[in-house]
Amino acid sequence: MKRNLPETDTNGALPEQSKEHPAAKKKTDVLLDLIRDGRPMTLRQQLRLTVELSVPAIIAQLSSIIMQYIDAAMVGRIGAEASASIGLVSTTTWLFWGLCTAAATGFSVQVAHKVGAGDLKGARMILLQSLAGTLVFSLLLAILGASISSSLPAWLGGDVSIRRDASIYFFIFSIFLPVLQMIFLAGGMLRCSGNMRIPSLLGVIMCVLDVVFNFFLIFPTRGCSIAGMQFTIPGAGLGVSGAALGTAAAETVVASVLLWYLLTRSEKLSCHIRESHFRLKADTFRKALRIGFPMGIEHVVICGAQILTTVIVAPLGVFAIAANSFAITAESLCYMPGYGIADAATTLVGQSIGAGRKKLARSFAHITVLMGMAIMGVMGILMYLFAPQIIGMMTPVEEIRQLGVMALRIEAFAEPMFAASIVAYGVFVGAADTLVPCLMNLFSIWAVRLTLAAWLAPTLGLQGVWIAMCVELCFRGFIFLVRLKRGRWLKCDKT
Template sequence: MIQLKKADGLLALIRNGQPLTLGQQLRLTVQLSIPAVIAQLSSIVMQYIDAAMVGSLGAEASASIGLVSTTTWLFSGVCAAASTAFSVQVAHRIGAGDMHSARALLRQALTATSVFSLLLAIVGMAVSPALPVWLGGDASIHSDATLYFFIFSLFLPALQINFLSGGMLRCSGNMHVPSLLGVVMCALDVLFNFFLIFPSRELVCAGFSFTMPGAGLGVAGAALGTAAAEMVVAGVLLWYLWTRSNELKQSGERGGFRPKAVTLRNALRIGLPMGIEHMVICGAQIVTTVIVAPLGVFAIAANSFAITAESLCYMPGYGIAEAATTLVGQSIGAGRWRLTRSFGRITVFMGMGVMGVMGVLMYLFAPQIIGLMTPVEEIRELGVMALRIEAFAEPMFAASIVAYGVFVGAADTLVPCLMNLFSIWAVRLSLAALLAPTLGLKGVWIAMCIELCFRGMIFLVRLMREKWLKKV
């Protein structure tokens, strides 16, 4: 709570037009980044939990989740884009000191995103039976993959509320509550998975034997456990936002929940490029899955585990990017252009430093990281190889991640989205298709490493040219 008050005090300096020294800017960046990084890491820990628990069931169970993992990321990313489209508007209002408008925007956002996520859930459930076939997965994993994606789609509205509530709190400068509840969600995921994935079994503790009840649902249990954890945390986040947030609580506020045309237009301007970008990028990820699928079940599982393991390295970048969006958004709302520029550069170079260190650690401890998720030696060998290739790209990957967060805070999303699309489709997929037939999974990850370095370079160029400031 002390750190939260310190951050609030420094954010108030932005809104009130008071000067901030370089030291104060650095402290504020760190104070907002640390809880955001913890929140991001907690979500990755949850993925590790699912991967490790399901991995103990065998390669086919792991491959069934790995097959649809890019599609689940597609759907969740579109939900996140919808939330960001409104939270950036709220950050600008808070930066300008207009709390009444910010609270009205929150009500409108809740209606709009709830309807959107419900429609998306219907689409997901409808396509779930055909999805494993479209992705080229082996027939032996079709049933589990279908069931996992169906359950994931069913609970998308809860995930949307989670994203919206957490995003609104973060854009107001409150990173601590979403971070804490992210850790709680991990703990709940472990608890629910423990009882839902495995069947009833005999356990021995301190010489005593007892029967531990379990549903024995396997892959479906992993999906249900994660969904249940998300539902609990979404409810708590929404309650806190609605009743406790200093900037956004609704007590005493009057006004409807129907979205206004101007709000929806601004949301489309910010969120539509992000949503389209995410869909196209995920389309590229799905194409990558199709490239990997013919390499066999071991390659599919190793690719999925390596993606999950690498996320431990790059999620700090996404945490710093969230802080960048808040800082840039509020600075722009307050009309502080020089401060906006300064926060953009501070956050990007901080992200590059943190992820550079994480890349070194990932390279050194790749065997142990992959070993936590699967006992299958063939999968371990492929996963370690992939992680050690990717480690070299982490600093430049950080540049693209955090710079994107800066641009989002400035409501400049179209050009960065086009940059992402060109980099992934023209560079990564072309190289992957070229290298996979001869180098297998290694070729796919070499292509990814080269593309991430290229993407980081072009994002740094755009950051330094400062054309994104002219979009405001």
């Protein structure tokens, strides 16, 4: 294997990153250097690096879903209608989230390949171009979202009683999409460069800030008694609007810190003054489009399927809508570790392929997928056992609790195979192989899940919808494992 030479500046000197003594580097960075330098890695080193990258990524993913859990739990205290108003538009918010993620991934995968090849200057140039491209993209999405917010709840078949709150919630979410886009971009860039710690830490901080802002914005001013002492807690009493504003405020703080760190403190991607003048290159955007466009289309079609699922659930009543939303949010606590490991897989596979080490990329693929299946299998068992407590924390309404527990216990059986599809997808993204996996996802959801849901819902209600989801996730995991084993994804790495 040809050894990658370190990057030099215009005077032929080594960059500041290369001057650092190996003993001063963190253990994770030392192991990542083994990939970039073409040196052999033992299985133990591969496992250790996978764990060290996965743990912070899992924490980041969990903090993200915990923030949604907090929103749902706090709003759930207001009443079933408030919960249903957020649940009604939740699939549409995921659609816009997915589009922002796809836009960021189109650039961050290129950065992973550049870092793996030792071309840090090229990675920084891609970063600067991505800031301009994704900002414009997210502004257009924000305009689109704001323009449809007033009509969306009616399109989704929501009850008249929840349409106003649902519309306001989605409007606030939409106008803050550029902020969310910067979080996805900055976090993705840091992860693809090998820095999982900072996005993870700031994800936790965002979760804490969300609690604080929600506490004062959702509920009205109220009295509180602690140890016999009376206190008055101020509150804006904004309800559903307060939940949206609290989340937006937390995202704004974290986006600002992430961008500051990425551009000024990141070891590999911080941009120097001499690099501030750069030209937009069509080739970079073409590559981003080739990687991100299939993902964007996938999110549109998949979330379209999820929206259609919402339409199927909506006639079942307010309790069913709220229970469906709570169950989806609660299940996220189970499968978000899979997405964290998938982030690590994208970084490891992307840098291995950038370094020209396909055998190592395959090894990391197998390690991460097996790890994801094991962890999510355990999480599935815990979800089944503690479903009443999980749903009970989100709503005091007994009818919603019973439906939510039923949904979680059905879904628990699908978690290991769901993990296989999640982590394998992260592997394929690291190899810039997005088109075929996206088509696989689309076929699985539309041909299996929706067909079964439409067939079972009229007779089994919400239970039928979740049985359809469980069957589809098992099928999806199987076809992703087949593609992983065949190895054709390794031939799609030319970005």
